Amino acid sequence: MMGGLLSSEWTKIRSVRSTVWSLLAFVIVAIGFSTLVAAVVSNNWDKPGPHPNQITLHTNPTALIFGAGFGIGQLALCVLGVIVITSEYSTGAIRSSLLAVPRRIPMLAAKAVVFAVLDLVASAITVFAVFFISTSILSSHISITLSQPGVTRATIGGILYLTVLGLFSLAIGGLIRHTAGAIATVIALVLVVPPLIGLIPGTIANHVHGYLPTTAGVLIGQTAQQPADVLSPWQGFGVFCLWTVVLLGVCGYLLVRRDA
Amino acid sequence: MLWPVAEAPGLIEARELTKRYGDKVAVDHLTFTVEPGRVTGFLGPNGAGKSTTMRLICGLDRPNSGTATIGGLAYAQLSKPLDTVGALLEARSVHPGRSARNHLLYLAQTQGIPPKRVDEVLDLVGLKDVARKRAGGFSLGMNQRLGIAAAMLGDPRVLLLDEPGNGLDPEGIRWVRNFMKTLAAEGRTVFVSSHLMSEMAVTADHLVVIGKGALIAESSTEEFIERSSERSVLVRTPDQARLRELVIDEGGAVKQDEDGAMIVTGLPAPRIGELAAGASLVLHELTPRLPSLEEAFMELTAGSVEYGETKAS
Numbered sequence: 196m197m198g199g200l201l202s203s204e205w206t207k208i209r210s211v212r213s214t215v216w217s218l219l220a221f222v223i224v225a226i227g228f229s230t231l232v233a234a235v236v237s238n239n240w241d242k243p244g245p246h247p248n249q250i251t252l253h254t255n256p257t258a259l260i261f262g263a264g265f266g267i268g269q270l271a272l273c274v275l276g277v278i279v280i281t282s283e284y285s286t287g288a289i290r291s292s293l294l295a296v297p298r299r300i301p302m303l304a305a306k307a308v309v310f311a312v313l314d315l316v317a318s319a320i321t322v323f324a325v326f327f328i329s330t331s332i333l334s335s336h337i338s339i340t341l342s343q344p345g346v347t348r349a350t351i352g353g354i355l356y357l358t359v360l361g362l363f364s365l366a367i368g369g370l371i372r373h374t375a376g377a378i379a380t381v382i383a384l385v386l387v388v389p390p391l392i393g394l395i396p397g398t399i400a401n402h403v404h405g406y407l408p409t410t411a412g413v414l415i416g417q418t419a420q421q422p423a424d425v426l427s428p429w430q431g432f433g434v435f436c437l438w439t440v441v442l443l444g445v446c447g448y449l450l451v452r453r454d455a
Numbered sequence: 456m457l458w459p460v461a462e463a464p465g466l467i468e469a470r471e472l473t474k475r476y477g478d479k480v481a482v483d484h485l486t487f488t489v490e491p492g493r494v495t496g497f498l499g500p501n502g503a504g505k506s507t508t509m510r511l512i513c514g515l516d517r518p519n520s521g522t523a524t525i526g527g528l529a530y531a532q533l534s535k536p537l538d539t540v541g542a543l544l545e546a547r548s549v550h551p552g553r554s555a556r557n558h559l560l561y562l563a564q565t566q567g568i569p570p571k572r573v574d575e576v577l578d579l580v581g582l583k584d585v586a587r588k589r590a591g592g593f594s595l596g597m598n599q600r601l602g603i604a605a606a607m608l609g610d611p612r613v614l615l616l617d618e619p620g621n622g623l624d625p626e627g628i629r630w631v632r633n634f635m636k637t638l639a640a641e642g643r644t645v646f647v648s649s650h651l652m653s654e655m656a657v658t659a660d661h662l663v664v665i666g667k668g669a670l671i672a673e674s675s676t677e678e679f680i681e682r683s684s685e686r687s688v689l690v691r692t693p694d695q696a697r698l699r700e701l702v703i704d705e706g707g708a709v710k711q712d713e714d715g716a717m718i719v720t721g722l723p724a725p726r727i728g729e730l731a732a733g734a735s736l737v738l739h740e741l742t743p744r745l746p747s748l749e750e751a752f753m754e755l756t757a758g759s760v761e762y763g764e765t766k767a768s
Contacts, residue, residue, distance in 0.1 A: 203564035210557035211550060282550060290515060290548040291558070291605060294540075295565040297514045297531040454516040 200305035217275035225268030232263035257349035276364030318357035352415030366442035465491035471521035483668035496659030504668035541606030551591025595622025691740035
């Protein structure tokens with residue numbers, strides 16, 4: 196039964212163009228931006244003046260390498276995560292789907308699994324590509340390898356973050372059910388809310404900021420814990436996973452309770 | 456019992472089914488039965504709650520109270536629902552970016568229906584040539600055919616069709632009508648909603664009529680028409696004025712037809728004949744008339760029409 200649901204969800208996701216476009220946008224933006232930033236940093240390496248980027252490359256190289264491209268590129272995965280579920284509502288396909296699978300939780304589970312695997316594969320390819328392209332551009336100035344402490348964990352962590360981010364978006368999409376509203380909400384949670392809360396001074400605001408889904412989640416992509424971080428990389432990732440699991444749970448509960 | 460087993464396969468039963476959306480009662484303690492082996496028409500004015508009832512039967516919406524079962528089981532209890540029930544609810548239930556074939560394929564995969572069956576149903580509804588075209592480019596009629604194809608995927612014994620003729624050309628409507636009759640003749644349950652009374656008169660063997668969400672009538676189509684109180688007699692006579700007086704004296708009522716004939720209500724044809732004979736009046740025609748299904752329907756649902764309700768039900 197679950198096998199059928201998985202192949203069904205795979206057919207759904209591969210048979211619409213939005214999947215291909217979102218993934219292409221993700222790969223192109225992430226690799227393009229990372230390459231651009233690495234090239235600019237490399238070009239300016241020996242010019243006079245302060246070089247905060249060079250300091251970051253020594254203390255926390257993956258933060259710079261991944262931060263550039265995935266900061267923007269991740270939004271394509273957010274959009275895909277949302278529309279994987281909201282497009283069923285906006286097009287009415289949800290009715291067809293639920294007639295075939297009246298037990299709604301297994302359908303949601305199959306959808307989440309299929310999308311997570313797709314997200315994981317796309318993220319793994321892109322994260323490793325970004326890592327090797329950026330480090331080879333910078334290799335004449337600094338050697339960054341997977342064998343250095345924290346780098347492998349941060350690289351794998353980047354892939355895990357992008358995978359969970361997709362599921363986080365899917366959950367928001369399932370809660371809100373409208374494409375535009377859900378995309379706006381996810382982008383606000385990922386890009387807008389964290390810097391706003393970060394502006395508020397004080398330790399309480401600092402802790403709230405640290406426990407926000409994506410501010411906690413991105414910590415796993417850092418090579419080493421920074422002094423200002425409230426959480427360690429794995430703690431941060433755990434907090435992000437917890438947010439996502441809770442939201443998926445509420446999403447599943449409402450999916451069963453609400454009229455389709 | 457490990458798995459609930461259907462005791463009366465093919466029987467659709469609604470018991471005290473009630474659904475409210477906010478303050479508005481869409482379905483009001485609706486109880487009816489739909490039996491296999493015949494086409495059962497589900498009639499009601501727009502906004503009467505037909506589509507909502509269909510959604511409740513299929514488990515898309517949750518009733519506030521009451522139950523709807525298919526073969527004794529709630530829809531959600533069916534292990535492979537498409538093998539038991541085929542439903543065409545709204546034609547726009549397809550992702551416009553997905554091809555017809557992929558739409559049917561993903562539905563088939565949920566129940567382990569082989570892909571070969573997808574091609575069969577596409578052929579059945581005449582969409583073979585556009586199977587790999589995106590559904591967004593389909594006409595309403597083609598979407599309707601795709602919906603029927605989806606309903607037929609599991610070769611189900613129960614079919615729920617909500618306004619299947621919508622958007623179809625006359626040929627398509629005839630096709631659907633014959634299709635439903637064939638399915639019923641094979642012993643399947645066919646439950647079809649329509650606001651087209653004329654269509655139901657030639658398609659349905661049995662009727663469930665609702666208005667404002669409540670049951671108005673449940674009977675065979677013939678009975679439904681006959682039971683209507685508005686039976687009348689068409690009378691042609693050269694001496695209308697005399698006969699009119701006699702009829703009115705006897706307690707009948709007289710209306711004028713468009714082409715000048717008298718329409719008498721409240722008196723049976725033999726009594727009118729006797730009155731005419733008693734007064735030595737010549738009669739050219741004396742014909743008892745059954746009301747059309749349309750008239751019977753309008754009479755029964757008068758007062759239960761939701762004025763201002765524009766949403767197709």
